[in-house]
Amino acid sequence: MDRENQILTLPDGRKLGFAEYGDGTPLLYFHGHPCSRLEARYLVGRDGIRVIGIDRPGMGLSSYQPRRTLISWADDVARLADSLGIEKFSVVGLSGGAPYALACAYAIPHRINACGIVSGVWTIDRRTTFLAAWMPWVMLPVMGRFLKDVDTAKELLTKQASQAWPPPDKRILDDPTVPDIMATALVEAFRQGPRGPARDAMLIGRIKGFHLDQIVHPNIHLWHGCADQQVPIAVASKVAQGLNGCTATFYDDEGHLSVIVNHRDEIVDSLCTP
Numbered sequence: 001m002d003r004e005n006q007i008l009t010l011p012d013g014r015k016l017g018f019a020e021y022g023d024g025t026p027l028l029y030f031h032g033h034p035c036s037r038l039e040a041r042y043l044v045g046r047d048g049i050r051v052i053g054i055d056r057p058g059m060g061l062s063s064y065q066p067r068r069t070l071i072s073w074a075d076d077v078a079r080l081a082d083s084l085g086i087e088k089f090s091v092v093g094l095s096g097g098a099p100y101a102l103a104c105a106y107a108i109p110h111r112i113n114a115c116g117i118v119s120g121v122w123t124i125d126r127r128t129t130f131l132a133a134w135m136p137w138v139m140l141p142v143m144g145r146f147l148k149d150v151d152t153a154k155e156l157l158t159k160q161a162s163q164a165w166p167p168p169d170k171r172i173l174d175d176p177t178v179p180d181i182m183a184t185a186l187v188e189a190f191r192q193g194p195r196g197p198a199r200d201a202m203l204i205g206r207i208k209g210f211h212l213d214q215i216v217h218p219n220i221h222l223w224h225g226c227a228d229q230q231v232p233i234a235v236a237s238k239v240a241q242g243l244n245g246c247t248a249t250f251y252d253d254e255g256h257l258s259v260i261v262n263h264r265d266e267i268v269d270s271l272c273t274p
Contacts, residue, residue, distance in 0.1 A: 003019060003020040003021070004019040004020075004021075004037075004038070005017070005019065005061065006018050006019065006020065007061055008079070008080055008083050010076065010079055011079070013063075014057070014062070014063040014065060015061060015062060015063045016054065016055070016061075016062050016063075016076055016079075016080055017036075017037055017054070017055035017060045017061025017062045018037055018052055018053060018054045018055065018061075018080060019037040019038060019040060019052070019053045020050060020051070020052050021040060021041065021044040021050070021051045021052075021053075022044060022045075022046070022047075022048075022049050022050050022051055023048075023050050024047070024048035024049050024050050025048060025049055025050060025090075025272045026050045026052060026081075026084075026086050026089040026090070027043065027049055027050065027051050027052070027089065027090050027091075027092060027268065027271060027272055028052045028054065028077060028080075028081070028089050028090070028091045028092070029043060029051055029052065029053045029054070029091075029092055029093075029094075029097075030054065030056075030091065030092065030093040030094070030097030030098075030100045030101050031053060031054075031055075031056070031059075031094065031096075031097050031185065031189075032094045032095035032096045032097055033095065033096030033097075033121075033197065033200050033201060033204055034059065034096075034186065034189040034190070034196075034197035034200065034201070035059070035096075035097075035185045035186060035188075035189050036053075036055050036059050036060035036185045036186075036188035036189045036191075037053035037054055037055045037060050037061070037185075037188070038053065038060070038181070038184050038185040038188050039053060039094065039181060039182075039185040040052070040053025041053075041177075041181045041185075042094070042181060042260050042261060042264065043092070043260070043264055043267065043268055045264070046264075046265065046268045046269075046272075048272075049268055049272055052080075052084075054076075054077065054080065055188075056073065056100070056196070056200055057076075057196060057199070058192060058195055058196015058197070058199055058200070059188075059189045059190075059191070059192070059196040059197060059200065060188045060189060060191055061191070062196075064192065064195055064196050064199070065199075066199070068199070068203070069203070069208070069209055070099055070100060070103040070203060070207065070208070070209045070210075071103055071106075071107050071209045071210070073100050073103055073104075074103050074104045074106075074107035074108050075107075077091070077104055077108070078108050078111060081111065087111070088111055088112070088113050089111065089112070089113060090112065090113045090114040090115070090116070090271040090272055091104050091105070091112060091114075091115050091116065092115075092116035092117075092118060092267065092271055093116070093117060093118070093120060094118045094119060094120075094260055095118070095119050095120065095121055095230070095231065095256065096121050096200065096201075096204045097120075098117045098118070098119075098120025098121050098122065099120075099121065099122065099203075099204055099207050101115050101116065101117060101120075102115065102117065102210075102212070102215060102220075102243075103209065103210065105215050105217040105220060106209075106210045106214060106215045106217075107210075109215075109216060109217045112217060112219075113219065113271075113272075114219040114220070114221065114270070114271040114272075115217060115219065115220045115221070115271075116220075116221045116222075116223070116267060116270070116271045117220070117221070117222040117223070117224075117239065118222075118223050118224075118259055118260045118267060119223070119224055119225065119228055119230075119231055119236075119256045119257070119259050119260065120222065120224070120231065120235075120236065120239060121204055121231055121235070122207065122212075122235055122238070122239045123205070123206060123207045149187065150180075150183045150184050150187055151183075153182075153183035153184075153186050153187050154179050154180075154182075154183040157173075157179060157182055157183060157186075158173065158179070161173055164229070165229070165255065165256075166227045166228075166229050166255040166256075167227070167255075168225060168227050168253055168254050168255035168258040168262075169255035169256055169257050169258050171258065172257060172258045172261045172262070175261070178257075178261055182257075211242075212239060212242030212243050213242055213243075213244070215243060215244070216244065217245075218245055219245075220243050220245065220246045220247070221246070221247045221248075221249070221267075221270050221271065222236060222239060222240050222243075222246055222247070222248040222249070223248075223249045223250075223251070223259050223260075223263060223266075223267060224236035224248070224249075224250055224251070224254075224259065225250075225251050225253075225254030225255045225256065225258060225259045226250055226251060226252050226253075226254070227252075227253065227254060227255045228254070228255050228256045228259075229255065229256065230256045231256065233250065236248070236250070237250075247270075249266075251263070
C-alpha cells in the first residue's frame with residue numbers, strides 16, 4: 001500500500017490527504033505554509049514512531065474548504081485519528097502549522113498526549129502578524145505559477161537562501177535530503193492551485209477562535225531559533241509566556257528551518273516518550 005498518498009473521505013464528502021511513515025507511537029505532523037503532508041519527512045527515522053503528515057484543505061490531496069477555521073481543523077484531525085484506530089496521539093506544528101497544533105490542544109485536549117511548536121507562527125500584534133513576517137497571500141498565485149516541478153522549486157529555494165536566509169538555515173541545505181523535502185512538499189502544496197494556500201495564509205495571519213491562555217494542556221513544548229528571521233524570537237517568547245506550563249527551548253545558533261532539521265531526535269523524544 002502507498003502510505004504517502006492516502007485519502008480519507010470525511011462525513012461532508014471532502015477528501016483529507018495524509019502520509020504515514022514508520023510504525024509505533026503516533027505523531028501527527030502539521031506542515032508549514034505553504035506546504036503539504038510530505039514535509040513530515042523531516043521527523044522520519046526514529047524507530048517506534050509513526051509520523052502522520054496531513055494536508056490542510058486546498059493543499060496536496062485535501063479538498064478545498066472555503067469557510068474553514070482553526071477549530072474545524074481539530075475536527076478533521078479527530079476524524080482521521082478515529083479512522084486509523086488511534087485514540088490518543090501527539091501533534092507537532094512547524095511554522096505556519098503551529099496555530100493548528102495549538103487549536104488541537106485547545107479543542108480536543110483529551111485526545112492529545114503532547115503538543116509541539118517548532119519555529120511557530122503566532123499573531124502577537126499588528127506588527128508581528130504572519131503576513132508581515134512571511135509572504136502576503138496576494139503573492140501566492142504568482143508563486144504557484146512558478147512551482148510546477150521539483151527542480152524549479154529547488155532552484156528558487158536555493159536563490160532565496162543565498163540572498164536572504166541566515167547562516168544556520170543556509171547550512172542545512174548542504175544535506176541533499178533537506179532541499180528535496182522542501183521542494184517536493186512545496187510543489188505538492190500547489191497541486192490544486194493557489195486558492196488553498198491563500199486561504200491558509202489568511203487564517204494564520206489573523207488567528208481567531210481561541211487565545212493562548214485558554215489552552216489547558218499539561219504537556220506543550222516549544223522550540224525556536226534565536227536567529228530566525230521569518231518568525232522573530234520575540235514572537236516565540238510571547239507564545240511561551242502565554243501558554244500555561246509550556247516547556248520552551250531557545251537555540252542561539254539556529255534559524256527557522258534549521259531547528260527541526262538539527263533537533264529532530266530531541267523533538268520526537270519529547271513528544272513521544274511516555
